[in-house]
Amino acid sequence: MDFQYHYTDEQERFRQEIRSWLQANIPDEMRNPVETDDFTPEMYQFWRQKHKEMGVKGWMYPTYPKEYGGGGLSVSHAIVIQEEFSRHSVKSPFSNGLLIPSLFVWATEEQKQRWLVPFLKGEQVFWQKFTEPKSGADLASYQSKAVRDGDDWILNGSNAFVSAHNSPVPDWLWGPMQTDPNAPRHRNLGFFMIPGSAPGVEVVPQNLVHGHEQHMIFLTDVRVPGDHLIGGDHDGWQVANTTLEQEHGGRGSAGYSDEVVDNLVGYMQAKMRDGASPGGNPVVQQVAAQAYIEAHLDSLFGSRTYWMYTNRMEISWEGAASSLYGREYTMRTMGKVRDVMGMEALIGSHDPLAPYGGMQEFEQRARFIRQHGAGSLNITKVVVARRIGISRTRERPAPTPATATRFDA
Ligand SMILES: Cc1cc2nc3c(=O)[nH]c(=O)nc-3n(C[C@H](O)[C@H](O)[C@H](O)COP(=O)(O)OP(=O)(O)OC[C@H]3O[C@@H](n4cnc5c(N)ncnc54)[C@H](O)[C@@H]3O)c2cc1C
Incomplete structure (x- = not known):
């Protein structure tokens, strides 16, 4: 199956504009490091400034309305931005974006001007x-x-x-x-x-x-x-739930991104080229292929939710189910990375021998701990159960910018 999205000429020109700007403005030493603790105070100052510059271009929060500091751009533009940011290791915003839906739905106009605008322009954290x-x-x-x-x-x-x-x-x-x-x-x-x-x-x-x-x-x-x-x-509970709707997966995400799986596939290909095990081993090939398939399945689940969200459909169990799958498959992936790469999967970023800058090792730790962020897996299962009608209690989704307001968000 061809998982590739094919872009229009206009989208490719837009990609080129972003790529040129990033190449001219982001020196290699400022790229977001693999290890969280390697992010230095100098990097922080640098990226605070760059986020503001990218905020003026509308690239920080592309699909939100311009009047509130967003880019007023289409979903396709947002996907192109996301792909180029990922390619250039752009540091993601310092703020927790889950506040945005609550402000859109619940804040007064004065409050939106006060908090939403500096948020979406990347001016405050x-x-x-x-x-x-x-x-x-x-x-x-x-x-x-x-x-x-x-x-x-x-x-x-x-x-x-x-x-x-x-x-x-x-x-x-x-x-x-x-x-x-x-x-x-x-x-x-x-x-x-x-x-x-x-x-x-x-x-x-x-x-x-x-x-x-x-x-x-x-x-x-x-x-x-x-x-x-x-x-x-x-x-407060109702305002928080507009946020939680998104935190539990209710906005989805467009585009594919799993660098750990890309690295695993690249590792296999390299090993196959020099004829050495494990790349040539059919059992190991199956393990890596499964990791690849699961990563793309995850992006398809995320894309479906994103499509529903942008089409203002009420999202029931789909967001939470996608969030659950997303976290569970990443843990399965890390097991496969260890199975295939062996000790090489456990070499940290500070060791020059670490493959892929130590990302495979860092993600062993980070993906494990991320199982508990955004509400635990158990809570995500409870949300799904309530929404498919197999729980003692039922729940309707909270209002989101997509279902409660009149603009594309
Ligand atoms: C990397 C990371 C980033 C985070 N970022 C933030 C952040 O920015 N802001 C923030 O406020 N919090 C943040 N958190 C906290 C996160 O949201 C909580 O860890 C999560 O909500 C679970 O809460 P808890 O740790 O207190 O566990 P507890 O609430 O003590 O739960 C312990 C266990 O009991 C289970 N459990 C509890 N109640 C129920 C129930 N009713 N039904 C079924 N099972 C239940 C849970 O699933 C869990 O397995 C972060 C956590 C991590 C790991």
């Missing part, structure tokens, strides 16, 4: 603070508190595993706070924008097996004005 030290899977049991003080709110609480996307500090933290301890679940939360520099905000890096990308956050008597609340006093 936004981190998601959902998980608390005692629980993350059950977001509705959120305990950190917001108490009214005149027009302001006073915030107290703590979070864990907050991803930094390689930024040392956030301009903004966003997420729920309990606004009414006496109200029932799902009606007791508000959703807040919190300045990262506010007095009482403390950020402490955590050390996980793939690096120092996650953080504990402590809020002690942090004061925020009333207009930092997105939605009503008790709408």
Whole structure:
């Protein structure tokens, strides 16, 4: 089967424009490194500036409307951008993009101008603070508190595993706070924008097996004005669910990308060329072929969801099922990489002998830990079960920019 998408002349010209700009503007030493912890402060400053320049071109968030800082470009253009960014190891945004749908659906026009525009232009950095030290899977049991003080709110609480996307500090933290301890679940939360520099905000890096990308956050008597609340006093669960709809796979993604599998196939081909095992072994060939097929199946699932999203169809189980498959196959892939490449799959990026710059080894750790991000696999299965009608409870998808508003997002 031909998995290749064939581009128009206009799309190829657009690709050339991006490629030329990237070649002229991104020196090799600034390319996003394999190992998270090798991302230096110099790289951070460099990419903050480049993200702003690419934001002006509309390349950071291509399909969002221009009036809010997006590119106003088509899905095809977005795919071309994504392919070229991946080819040139462009550093992805420092912000957690899951905030975007919630702002589109729930923020007032004033709030959109205040937060959405600098977000989509790559001017400010936004981190998601959902998980608390005692629980993350059950977001509705959120305990950190917001108490009214005149027009302001006073915030107290703590979070864990907050991803930094390689930024040392956030301009903004966003997420729920309990606004009414006496109200029932799902009606007791508000959703807040919190300045990262506010007095009482403390950020402490955590050390996980793939690096120092996650953080504990402590809020002690942090004061925020009333207009930092997105939605009503008790709408936080609903606002968060617009975000979670996307986090659980509900926007999908277009285009194929699995560099680890590409490397595995390249490794096999190279081994076949010099006639040595394992490339010539038919059993090993089957293992690698299966990894290739699963990677492309994953991109087909993601593309289907993306197609549904861009056509404003209500997404039921499809997003979560795709997210589940995506995480499970990556773990199977890493097993196959070890089976085929043996010890070479375990040589880290700092060793000159590491194949593919150590990516095969780094991804052994990163893909393992990513099983738990974006809600665990169990939670993803619960979402699928509720939506195909085999759970004690049922759930409808939360509104997203595709189903709730009138523009292409
Ligand atoms: C790499 C990475 C990046 C992350 N980035 C962020 C971030 O940027 N912001 C953020 O807020 N959080 C982030 N997280 C946290 C992540 O969202 C949580 O780890 C996840 O939601 C699970 O929460 P927990 O770790 O507290 O596990 P728990 O909630 O304690 O769950 C433990 C186990 O119990 C299971 N379980 C719990 N409740 C249920 C239930 N009702 N039904 C079935 N099974 C259940 C879970 O599936 C899991 O297996 C990140 C985590 C990782 C690993």
